[in-house]
Amino acid sequence: MSGILHADRAHRAFRFSTRPPAEVLAPYVAHYWIIHWDLRGKPAHEQHVLPYPAVNLTFLPGRCRVTGVPRGRFTEVLTGTGRVFGVRFRPTGFRPFLGAPVATITDRVLRVDEVFGTGLDPDAVLAADDAGAAALLDGFLGGRAPARPDPAALTVEAIAARAAADSTVTRVDQLVAAFGIGARSMQRLFADHVGVGPKWVIRRYRLHEAAAAAAAHGGGLDVGALATRLGYADQAHLTRDFTAVVGEPPARYARAQPGAAPPPG
Structure with a gap:
């Protein structure tokens, strides 16, 4: 669930891990990532990353910042040696800390002090170290987190969770029918x-x-069947969306995977 693209290449270049937040932060923070x-x-x-609908708080020497939901692909260039310590908030989790609609920071990057x-x-x-950084943020964010999430936020979080977990959800009207909200x-x-629709x-x-x-399927990927399963009108629409965010068509991305077999026929 990291959104890391071409994970095989990534894992040769860096080590990725996560840590859970303190219990008081569970309604707001998905995890710490390092x-x-x-x-x-x-x-x-x-490294290219396909972001989730979530705000991130990241700590890197000379660049500590809050990143609103990025609607495009996120790219980072790693050189030398180093560490990034990050906080990935739940889809609705940053609203109480921002104190304003999350849409106001979508596609924006702010310094930590601008928010906190x-x-x-x-x-x-x-x-x-990693454990110490997590403890510091547990204390800081935990001291500012509401005792109880906003009921509206809980509803939106449940809607987002349904969209994430149920691959048959491909249209907003399905969520409207499921939750009874216009x-x-x-x-x-x-x-x-959340900051996005x-x-x-x-x-x-x-x-x-x-x-x-x-x-998973490599060169054997059936892009047309995948497009149908994910609710796209046709293969071309999926290819367009995928290319716009990932940076290459799904078939090419699949063929670049380790051990990918050639396409059938």
């Missing part, structure tokens, strides 16, 4: 709590499934 790399004497590694003031010391997080109201709720959320989760299917 990347360690040592590329001394090796070429730089360009001087109360959070990025240097202390950077200086700590499409316009749902759009407003998602803009406020429900249609975008559905499409992004289905693109994650498309990337996973391409990685």
Whole structure:
């Protein structure tokens, strides 16, 4: 569930791990994530990531920041040696800390102090080991988290969870019928709590499934059948969406996987 593209190449370049947050943060934080790399004497590694509908808080020397939901692909270039310590919030989890509609920071990057003031010391997080950084953020974020999530946020979180878990969800009207919330109201709720609309959320989760299917099937991927399963009108629409975000068509992505067999026929 990391969104890391071409995972085989990535795992040769860096080590990725996650840690759970403190219990008080469970309604707001999905997990802490950590990347360690040592590329001394090796070429730089360009890593592409297919983001989720979630805000991230990241700590890297000289670049500690809050990243709103990015609607495109995220790319990071790793050189030398280092670590990134990150906080991935749940889809609705950042709204209480931002104190404003999450749509106001979509596709934006803010300095940590722009959101949290001087109360959070990025240097202390950077200086700590992984366990220590997690403990610092447990304390800081836990002290600012509401005792109970907003009921509206819980509803939106449940809708997003359904979109994530149920691959048959391909249209907003399916969520409208399941939750009894009008499409316009749902759009407003998602803009406020997630930062992007429900249609975008559905499409992004289905693109994650498309990337996973391409990685699993390699050169044997049937793009047309995949497009039908994920609710696309045809193969061309899936290919267009996939290419726009991943950077290459699904068939090419599949063929680049390790041990990919040639396409049938």
